[in-house]
Amino acid sequence: MRKYIKILAFAVIVLLILILNRYFGWAKYLSDMDNLMFLKKTVEEHFLWALCIYIVLTIIGCVVLALPGITFAVAAGILFGPFMGIFACLAATTLGAMLAFLVGRFFLKDSVKPMLEKNRLLKRVLFSEDGKSDIIVLMITRMVPVFPYNLQNFAYGITDIGFWKYSVFTFIFMLPGVSFFTIGSAGITAEGDKWKYFLTAGVLAVTVTAAGLLIQKKFLGNVKEEAKGE
Numbered sequence: 753m754r755k756y757i758k759i760l761a762f763a764v765i766v767l768l769i770l771i772l773n774r775y776f777g778w779a780k781y782l783s784d785m786d787n788l789m790f791l792k793k794t795v796e797e798h799f800l801w802a803l804c805i806y807i808v809l810t811i812i813g814c815v816v817l818a819l820p821g822i823t824f825a826v827a828a829g830i831l832f833g834p835f836m837g838i839f840a841c842l843a844a845t846t847l848g849a850m851l852a853f854l855v856g857r858f859f860l861k862d863s864v865k866p867m868l869e870k871n872r873l874l875k876r877v878l879f880s881e882d883g884k885s886d887i888i889v890l891m892i893t894r895m896v897p898v899f900p901y902n903l904q905n906f907a908y909g910i911t912d913i914g915f916w917k918y919s920v921f922t923f924i925f926m927l928p929g930v931s932f933f934t935i936g937s938a939g940i941t942a943e944g945d946k947w948k949y950f951l952t953a954g955v956l957a958v959t960v961t962a963a964g965l966l967i968q969k970k971f972l973g974n975v976k977e978e979a980k981g982e
Contacts, residue, residue, distance in 0.1 A: 758860070761859065762855075762860065769816050769817070792831050792941075795831055795832060803832070806828065806840060807843065807847070811844060811848040811851060812848075814844075814845060814851070815851045815905075820902075821901030824841050825837075825845075825934045826933060826934075826937040827937075828840045828844075828930075829933065829934040829935065829936065829937030829938035830937050837934040837935075837938055838927075838930055838934045841934055846919065846922055848905070849904075849905045849922050850919050852902065853905055853906070853918055854909065855909065856906035857909035857915075858909075860910050861910045886912070886913040887917070887921055890908070890921050891925045891964075892964055894921075894922060894929065895928055895929060895960055895963065929960060932957040932960065935949055935952050936954075936957075939953070
């Protein structure tokens with residue numbers, strides 16, 4: 753009975769947040785260029801204060817508002833530039849991913865995991881006892897920017913991956929994707945040589961996506977065959 757109460761509580765919280773967001777327009781804050789320009793001025797005057805504001809907004813966006821992951825990287829590049837922007841985005845999105853993971857583990861694991869385990873492929877991929885496949889799946893989903901970032905954070909809370917393993921490897925595997933989005937967006941407000949930013953971002957994007965897809969094809973192909981043979 754308790755697991756159903758958790759699902760109901762989670763659904764009520766999500767519904768309440770959606771209603772409040774629709775009324776107050778929180779989700780538009782980081783995606784609004786006027787707000788970003790205001791924060792950019794704050795960066796020049798009070799860097800640490802602006803960094804704290806960005807991190808808090810990003811964590812809220814990750815856990816509460818389910819904003820697309822690209823939003824945080826673009827905002828970081830515009831506000832802090834390519835290098836500091838990568839650090840700020842990685843720190844903020846990793847913290848947000850950690851909190852969302854804990855929410856998923858507390859509210860959803862008891863009820864959703866048994867349903868997923870009925871599928872042999874999902875059981876093999878998400879609940880493998882060898883402890884290797886969860887890291888590979890985490891690497892694929894973080895590196896290939898076609899998987900909804902916020903859904904990943906909650907979904908991993910349902911799996912058996914350990915919290916600290918998830919947190920450390922999330923930070924590592926998000927670095928390539930965060931880098932090309934942040935560097936590319938930094939080129940938008942760069943005063944000169946914008947093409948260098950865009951070229952670097954483009955090369956990173958192609959390299960990371962290709963590597964992720966190759967890993968995905970090799971790993972998931974083997975897992976599907978193994979699942980069929982069981």
